Amino acid sequence: MSKLHLVFGGRVKDPRVLEFDPGTIQTVGIFPDYKSAEKAWRSAAQRTVDDAEMRFVVVHLHKLLEPDTLKPDA
DSSP states (O other): OOOOEEEEEEEBSSTTSOOBOGGGOEEEEEESSHHHHHHHHHHHHHHTTTOTTEEEEEEEHHHHHOGGGSOOOO
């Protein structure tokens, strides 16, 4: 299975945490590897660099799709 990555962002209620306002969510895309996802994330984040309430993140979808491969908490 490919290691899919989702890049999305939106306005956060508090710039110190990742609690998104659901009405502002923007999907940048789904990417086949981290390198291309990071490039898309950087581009999206750069466009909103002056807005402290806009955040973009990379989500490792492959970890959600294959939870058995995750290491158990110690």
